[in-house]
Amino acid sequence: MSEDTILEFRNVTKEFPGVTALSDVSFKVKRGEIHGLCGENGAGKSTLMKILAGVYPYGTYSGTVLYNGKELKLQNSAIQAAVREGIAIVYQELTLVPAMTVAENIFLGREPVERGSIDWDRLHSETRSILEKYRLDVRPQDVVRNLGIGQMQMTEIAKALSEDAQVLILDEPTSALSEVEIDRLMEILQTLKARGVTCIYITHKMNEFFRITDQLTVLRDGKVVSSQPTAELTPEKVVGLMVGREMKERFPRGARQPGDVILEVQDLHAEWAGREVLKGVSFALRKGEILGIAGLMGSGRTELVMTLFGEFANVTSGAVKLDGKPVQIKGSQAAMRHGLGLVPEDRKRFGLVLPQSIVRNISLANLGQFGGSLAVDEDSELAASTRMAQDLAVKAPSVQVAVGSLSGGNQQKVVMAKWLLSNPQILIMDDPTRGIDVGAKYEIYKLMNALAERGIGIIMISSELEEVLGMSDRVMVMWQGRSQGTLDTREATQERIMTLATGLA
Ligand SMILES: Nc1ncnc2c1ncn2[C@@H]1O[C@H](COP(=O)(O)OP(=O)(O)OP(=O)(O)O)[C@@H](O)[C@H]1O
Ligand SMILES: [Mg+2]
Structure with a gap:
């Protein structure tokens, strides 16, 4: 040597x-x-x-x-x-x-x-x-x-x-x-x-x-x-x-036609621990649309989606409307009943039960589909979870192994699978591809497109501007708890987004 x-x-x-x-x-x-x-x-x-x-x-x-x-x-x-x-x-x-x-x-x-x-x-x-x-x-x-x-x-x-x-x-x-x-x-x-x-x-x-x-x-x-x-x-x-193969494009482009507005947020204010974390956020999301949310750390992106999901902050004023009707969502159970799904930022803390199997983790949010929590139809639970795990190419010796034994990126795919299986009308994804490799990212993007084509409205937070521009139809930029503007991604540039995100606009 x-x-x-x-x-x-x-x-x-x-x-x-x-x-x-x-x-x-x-x-x-x-x-x-x-x-x-x-x-x-x-x-x-x-x-x-x-x-x-x-x-x-x-x-x-x-x-x-x-x-x-x-x-x-x-x-x-x-x-x-x-x-x-x-x-x-x-x-x-x-x-x-x-x-x-x-x-x-x-x-x-x-x-x-x-x-x-x-x-x-x-x-x-x-x-x-x-x-x-x-x-x-x-x-x-x-x-x-x-x-x-x-x-x-x-x-x-x-x-x-x-x-x-x-x-x-x-x-x-x-x-x-x-x-x-x-x-x-x-x-x-x-x-x-x-x-x-x-x-x-x-x-x-x-x-x-x-x-x-x-x-x-x-x-x-x-x-x-x-x-x-x-x-x-x-x-x-x-x-x-x-x-082990060539990848020609990084962002698959879906052919989709956004439909009616499914979610509308008007001048939302919210506070947490005595501090105002949302200071006026307004936007609309259509069926079959992917709306990106960009902004620096601390801009209120995560606070916004957690608040929409009924967790975290208290809404002090403003309105949230689903299908045109005002709603007040308290807690994640209520959010799910309203057709919302959330892939959280901190997946370890909010997303997975590490000692449990892949199958059980995927089906956890969806036990209703398999006969309720008392009498789970294990065959259909296994079939549905296995299919999801395969779609996302989760790498594991079997779907029965504990999630805790998977590599970091594969754990994240399990969280994704869980929420994709729950069939939400609105799917919120907080930095969904963090820690995920290029090949698997591509699979996730294709799934997002497929969901949008089925009419699901997707909100995607991302710190990677390329991803925001590559995947979303429009992007809302946040700064200090406010929405600074919403851009059509066909016209937006990284510079334009950064200008808004740093409060220079
Ligand atoms: N403690 C363990 N028990 C069983 N299998 C394990 C254990 N740790 C890792 N593995 C398996 O070994 C393989 C390599 O995992 P490793 O964590 O080294 O991957 P990685 O390259 O770091 O991936 P990532 O980018 O997702 O972090 C995977 O198939 C994983 O499931
Ligand atoms: Mg690793």
Whole structure:
């Protein structure tokens, strides 16, 4: 192994019951480079990183991992061992303890101690200096439970940075970050690179690979299909390598004719915890229309759809009309009875029961279809859930396995399946393709088109402007709790949307 190779995988294979997650994986990572790792949902990215981080210790996989020229043999209590070896990881799923503060989470298990008890002053001042050094927008004493998911993700990153690692692994670190936060993270990574830190970077956002990585390894079905300098690649080539076929268009265009107005919102105001979160929102949604909602983090997008769904905020004034009739929706059960469905932003918290099977998770919101909650017709439940799981290409050994054992992206597909099966008249999707690979995104887009063609009205929140422009008929732009304007996507541009979203219009 040459001097400038810090890590080398040799024929690494990892099996789970019924699944070969990694098969003969071999590639090298150079010291000080930013090495991208990409592949479709379930390709094996997180599993490979968990081997490095000691979640799957030596002996639970076959093959060899060389680290600084020596075989890495992380034994039991392997996670601590990985930290000692200088390997830090930001997991795809958040691992923070919700009831603890930011400072307690960052130094969990290695708190500064003074005469046998925790030195709180030092804990807070050291946390503060990490947060300041990286200009992260949280406070040491904030309780994690009260943070937004973007802030939680930043805390998770701060925790890994505080370990002063030689190798920093980031598994989809930007899925919940705003543009500004992503820019900051990119700067941090450049700084670390200049200091000689090696970084392995996983994302489903193609532009981030081309912005930040030196080398790119592509996994497909647990095998390495390519490992080469990013400069030799193009996004199209990478997508082709990932999915094993060429993808000509990213956004399938449906031929549809929006019908009558099904939902009308007039000057909606709402408050939560004494704060006005919606300050006048008006729009109309037609049958068979896809309405995009764009806006920066904090613009009120999620607050709006949660309020429509009867959760979260209290409506203080304004009107919501369904089929021309004013309604007041209280709670998600009522929303569903009114024909609304919601694919929530935070799917872990609101979308899935992790220990339960794929079938049960998909049918959970729809037990009414299968004979009610007391006597479920298990055959039709199984048939319908299996069909949905297949339509979305959920990757799993069977539909009976626990949702918690699926890869991150595949868990999200299960949430989608659940709501698609519930046959709503209006389907609200909050960032539906976050963390989902290009191939599966395309499948979801096709499903959205099919639903719209059946007359369902779709509201789609998205942070990806390309997706908003590619998929919706019209886009409403929000800024500071208000609707700033609604544009026809045939005429809208990214610049025009950003102008409205930043309040410059
Ligand atoms: N603990 C586990 N038990 C059983 N199977 C698992 C477990 N962890 C992962 N798998 C399976 O191994 C395969 C690889 O999963 P992995 O999480 O590594 O994918 P990934 O590339 O990170 O995907 P994503 O982009 O969706 O996060 C998948 O088929 C997954 O279902
Ligand atoms: Mg993963």
